[in-house]
Amino acid sequence: NAGVTQTPKFRVLKTGQSMTLLCAQDMNHEYMYWYRQDPGMGLRLIHYSVGEGTTAKGEVPDGYNVSRLKKQNFLLGLESAAPSQTSVYFCATELGTRLETQYFGPGTRLLVL
Amino acid sequence: SQQGEEDPQALSIQEGENATMNCSYKTSINNLQWYRQNSGRGLVHLILIRSNEREKHSGRLRVTLDTSKKSSSLLITASRAADTASYFCATDDDYKLSFGAGTTVTVRA
Numbered sequence: 001n002a003g004v005t006q007t008p009k010f011r012v013l014k015t016g017q018s019m020t021l022l023c024a025q026d027m028n029h030e031y032m033y034w035y036r037q038d039p040g041m042g043l044r045l046i047h048y049s050v051g052e053g054t055t056a057k058g059e060v061p062d063g064y065n066v067s068r069l070k071k072q073n074f075l076l077g078l079e080s081a082a083p084s085q086t087s088v089y090f091c092a093t094e095l096g097t098r099l100e101t102q103y104f105g106p107g108t109r110l111l112v113l
Numbered sequence: 114s115q116q117g118e119e120d121p122q123a124l125s126i127q128e129g130e131n132a133t134m135n136c137s138y139k140t141s142i143n144n145l146q147w148y149r150q151n152s153g154r155g156l157v158h159l160i161l162i163r164s165n166e167r168e169k170h171s172g173r174l175r176v177t178l179d180t181s182k183k184s185s186s187l188l189i190t191a192s193r194a195a196d197t198a199s200y201f202c203a204t205d206d207d208y209k210l211s212f213g214a215g216t217t218v219t220v221r222a
Contacts, residue, residue: 004155031208042201042214043156050208058209090155101146102203102210104155 004105012111013081021076021108023091030096032074036087081112117202117213125219132189134216136202146203147187192220
């Protein structure tokens with residue numbers, strides 16, 4: 001089992017470009033999350049999903065969109081990248097019993113020039 | 114907003130020593146979790162303690178929870194070089210977890 005995988009691992013964008021980050025899980029978990037991690041700030045929740053077809057805003061949703069068309073995939077989109085979105089992005093999943101262990105992917109490092 | 118705040122921000126210890134870090138939070142919780150992050154990797158769950166528990170052990174890890182003081186501590190005993198990592202506490206917030214900024218632990222050989 002691969003667990004939680006993220007694609008790509010690293011990406012450089014120019015300001016204004018768009019891209020989609022993919023999170024895939026093979027654990028049949030209901031809940032999925034997108035976080036960003038910046039130096040000295042811990043993890044901040046961008047968007048999350050409690051089931052296929054549902055999404056909700058987290059703490060820092062501006063500039064991002066998400067979709068959960070299939071249970072196993074959670075996509076994070078940047079429509080018009082800004083330098084402030086330079087960060088490391090982590091996807092996480094949870095079984096769906098509420099607030100139990102979250103399982104994290106390896107991260108995507110994004111640099112916006 | 115970050116609910117949990119870890120203290121200290123950084124900790125350097127000798128191999129074999131114990132490492133203690135603390136987490137304070139602001140509002141009532143159902144449970145509190147601790148995670149570890151090795152450099153360049155994702156977070157890994159270490160231990161979960163529920164609000165009705167006061168202490169929990171897992172191998173060389175000991176977690177305490179004091180809901181009256183809204184604080185938790187993580188103790189790593191007999192530290193090893195492999196324990197070098199950042200440690201985060203996370204508190205529940207509806208369907209979400211709220212993470213602190215973390216404590217960076219360096220274990221010197």
